[in-house]
Amino acid sequence: MRNDTDDFLSLFLNGTPLLDVRAPVEFAKGAFTGAANIALINDDERHQIGICYKQHGQQAAIDLGNELVSGTEREQRMQAWQQWWQANPNGYLYCFRGGLRSQTTQAWLREAGIDAPLVTGGYKAMRRFLLDEMEACIAALPFEILCGRTGCAKTRVIESQTNAVDLEGLAHHRGSSFGRRPGGQPTQIDFDNALAIAMLKQRAQSPARVLLEDESKLIGRCHLPFSLQDKISTCPRIIINETLESRVQVTLEDYVVGPLEEYRQHFGEKQALHYLGEELLAAMDRIRRRLGGLRHQQLRQQLSEALAVQAISGDTGLHEDWIRTLLSDYYDPMYDYMLSRREGDIVFEGSRNEVMAFLEERQTPDA
Numbered sequence: 001m002r003n004d005t006d007d008f009l010s011l012f013l014n015g016t017p018l019l020d021v022r023a024p025v026e027f028a029k030g031a032f033t034g035a036a037n038i039a040l041i042n043d044d045e046r047h048q049i050g051i052c053y054k055q056h057g058q059q060a061a062i063d064l065g066n067e068l069v070s071g072t073e074r075e076q077r078m079q080a081w082q083q084w085w086q087a088n089p090n091g092y093l094y095c096f097r098g099g100l101r102s103q104t105t106q107a108w109l110r111e112a113g114i115d116a117p118l119v120t121g122g123y124k125a126m127r128r129f130l131l132d133e134m135e136a137c138i139a140a141l142p143f144e145i146l147c148g149r150t151g152c153a154k155t156r157v158i159e160s161q162t163n164a165v166d167l168e169g170l171a172h173h174r175g176s177s178f179g180r181r182p183g184g185q186p187t188q189i190d191f192d193n194a195l196a197i198a199m200l201k202q203r204a205q206s207p208a209r210v211l212l213e214d215e216s217k218l219i220g221r222c223h224l225p226f227s228l229q230d231k232i233s234t235c236p237r238i239i240i241n242e243t244l245e246s247r248v249q250v251t252l253e254d255y256v257v258g259p260l261e262e263y264r265q266h267f268g269e270k271q272a273l274h275y276l277g278e279e280l281l282a283a284m285d286r287i288r289r290r291l292g293g294l295r296h297q298q299l300r301q302q303l304s305e306a307l308a309v310q311a312i313s314g315d316t317g318l319h320e321d322w323i324r325t326l327l328s329d330y331y332d333p334m335y336d337y338m339l340s341r342r343e344g345d346i347v348f349e350g351s352r353n354e355v356m357a358f359l360e361e362r363q364t365p366d367a
Contacts, residue, residue, distance in 0.1 A: 001115050001117075002115055002117045003117060004092075004117050004118040004119070004120050005092060005117060005118075005119060005120060006119070006120040006121060006125070008119075008125070008126050008129040008130075009129075009133075009200065011092065011119065011126070012032075012130070012197045012200055012201075013200060013201060013204055015034065016090065016091065016092060017034070017036070017088035017090065017091035017092075018032060018034070018035040018036070018091060018092055018093070018094065018119070019035070019036055019038060019081070019084055019085075019088070019091055019092070019093040019094070019116075020032075020035045020036065020037045020038075020039075020093075020094060020095075020123065021037075021038065021039055021040045021093055021094070021095050021101050021102055021105045022037070022039060022095050022096055022101070022123065023039050023041055023042060023043050023045075023046040024037060024039055024042065024043055025043045025046070026096065026123075027039075028187075029187060029189060030123075030127070030187055030189030030190055030193065031123075031189075031190060031193070032126065032193050032197075033190075033193065033194050033197060036084055036088075038077065038080045038081055038084060039077075040069065040077065040095070040101045040104060040105050041065060041068065041069060041101070045065070045068045045069065048064065048068065049061045049064055049065050049068070052064045062100070074108075078108060078109075078112065081105065081108075081109055081114075081116075082109070082112060082114060085109065085114050085116065091116075092117050092118065092119045093105055093106065093116055093117075093118055093119070094118060094119035094122040094123055094126070095122050095123070096122050096123050096124055097121065097122045097123075097124050097125075098118055098119060098120050098121045098122035098125065099122065102118050102119075102122060103118070106118055127189075127193065130192070130193055130196035130197065130200075131192065131196065133196060133199070133200055134192070134195060134196035134199055134200075134225065135225070135227060137196070137199035137200060137202070137203050138199065138225065138227045138228050138231060139227065140203065141199065141202060141203060141207075141210045142207070142208065142209050142210060143209070143210050143211075143212055143231050143232075143235040143236075144209050144210070144211055144212070144235060144236050144237070144238055144347060145211075145212055145213075145214050145232055145235050145236070145237045145238070145342070145344060146158060146211055146212065146213050146214060146237075146238050146240070146355075147214040147237050147238065147239045147240070147339055147342070148214075148239055148240030148241065148242070149242070149247060149327070149331065149332050149335050149336070150176065150247065150251065150327055150331040150332070150335060151242065151246070151247025151248065151249075151250045151251040151254075151327055152240040152241070152242045152247060152250070152352060153240070153242075153250045153254075153352055154213045154214070154240060155168055155169075155174070155175075155213060155254075156250075156352075157211075157240070157352065157355060157356060157359070158211060158212075158213050160356070161211050161359060162205075163202065163205070163207040163208075163209060163210055163211060163363075164210065164211035164212070165195070165198045165199065165202060165210060165211075165212055166198075166213075167195070167212060167213055167215055167219055167224070168213065168215075168219055170186075170191060170194045170195055170198060170222075171185060171186070171191055171219035171220055171222040172184070172185050172186060172220075173185055173219050173220035173222065174254065174255065175213075175215060175219050175220070176331070177283045177286050177287045178255050178280065178283040179219075179220060179255075180220065180279055180283070181259065181262060182259075182262050182263055182265075182266040182267070182275070183262075183266060185220050185221055185222055186222065188221075188222060188223060191222040192225075195225075208362075209362075211238075211359075212231075212232060212235075214232060214237075214338075214339075214342070215232060216338065217229050232342075233341065233342055233343060233344070234342075234343045234344050235344045236344045236345050236346075236347045237342060237344045237345070237346050237347060238346075238347050238348045238349070238355060238358070238359075239339075239346060239348070239349040239350075240350070240351070240352050240355050241349060241350065241351060242351060242352055244324065244327060244328060245324075247327055248320050248323050248324050248327065249320075251323050251327065252316060252319055252320060252323055255280075255323075256276075256280070256316055256319050257316055259276055260272055260273060260276055263275050263276045273307070273310065273311055277307040277311075280303060280307070281300065281303060281304065281307075284296065284299060284300050284303055285300070287330070290330070291330060295325075295329070298325075299322045299325060299326060302318070302321050302322035302325075303319070303322045305318060306318035306319040306321070306322065
C-alpha cells in the first residue's frame with residue numbers, strides 16, 4: 001500500500017496522474033494540467049450539502065451526503081473511479097483541502113481493493129506550492145527574451161527549443177488582437193498553474209539560459225505575473241530581424257492558413273472558414289479605434305474580399321494585402337515603441353535562421 005504524499009514537486013515534475021474529486025464547478029475555476037475530474041458530489045449535491053451544513057452542522061451535512069450519494073449514484077461513481085485507477089495505477093487523488101471528500105473516496109476504493117493514496121492538503125496546498133515556487137523560479141532562472149516584430153516567427157523558434165517556456169502555448173492564444181484560438185483560453189488560475197509547472201520543469205534541468213518570447217502583460221485575457229513582466233523588460237535580449245515580405249508570409253500562415261485547420265477540428269470542414277472569417281473580422285473591429293475609422297474601413301474591406309475569394313477558390317493570396325498594411329502601419333510602430341522600453345542587453349541580433357543557428361551553437365557543451 002502506498003502512503004499519502006505531500007511531495008508536490010515530484011508529482012508535478014513526473015506528471016503523476018491526479019484524480020480530482022471536487023465538484024465540477026470547483027474544477028472549472030481552477031485545476032492542474034492533465035488532472036481528471038470525477039467528483040464525489042456534483043454541483044447540485046454540493047449546494048444542498050452546503051446549505052445543510054450552515055443550518056444544521058457538520059454531521060447533518062455528512063448524513064445528507066451519504067444519502068445523496070448512495071445506491072445507483074454511488075455505484076456509478078465507483079465504477080468511474082475504478083476505471084480511472086485501472087488506467088492510472090500510480091495516481092493520487094485529492095479534494096479541496098485533503099479532507100472528507102478525498103478520505104471518503106479513498107475509503108470506498110479501498111473497500112473495493114484499490115490502493116488510492118491521497119495528496120495531503122489537497123488542491124489548496126498544491127496551488128499554494130505552485131504559486132510560491134513560480135515566484136522562486138522567476139527570481140532564479142536565467143531568462144533571455146526573444147524579441148522581434150510581428151511575423152518574425154518568434155513562437156516557432158520558442159517551440160523548437162527545449163530550454164524555453166512557450167507562454168502563448170500555455171495561454172492558448174497567439175498574443176495579439178488576432179490571436180484568439182477556437183476552444184478559448186484557460187482560466188487565469190489554470191494558466192498560473194501550467195506556467196508554474198513549466199517553470200519547475202525548466203529549473204529541474206539547471207539550464208544555462210531559459211528562453212521566453214517578448215510579451216506584454218496580457219496574452220489574450222491571461223495575465224503574466226508582475227515579477228515575470230519585470231524580467232521580460234530587463235533580461236538580456238535576442239532580436240530577430242526579418243523583411244516585411246517574409247513577415248507577411250509568416251503572418252498569413254500563422255493567422256489564416258494554420259488556424260483554418262484548428263477551426264476544421266472544432267466546427268467541421270464546411271463551417272471552418274465561416275467561423276475563422278468571423279473571428280478575423282471581429283479582431284479587426286477590436287482595433288478599430290486605434291486604426292482610425294478610414295483605415296479600419298479599408299482594411300476590413302480588404303479582409304472581407306480576401307475571405308470571399310478564399311471561400312470560392314481556396315486562394316489565400318489576397319490576405320497578403322491587408323496583412324502587409326496592418327504590419328507596417330499598425331503593429332510595427334507599436335512593437336518598436338515597446339522594444340524601445342526594454343532595458344536588457346542585446347545578446348544577438350539577426351535573421352530567424354541566424355538566430356536559430358546561434359541558439360543551436362550555444363546548445364553544445366562548450367557554449
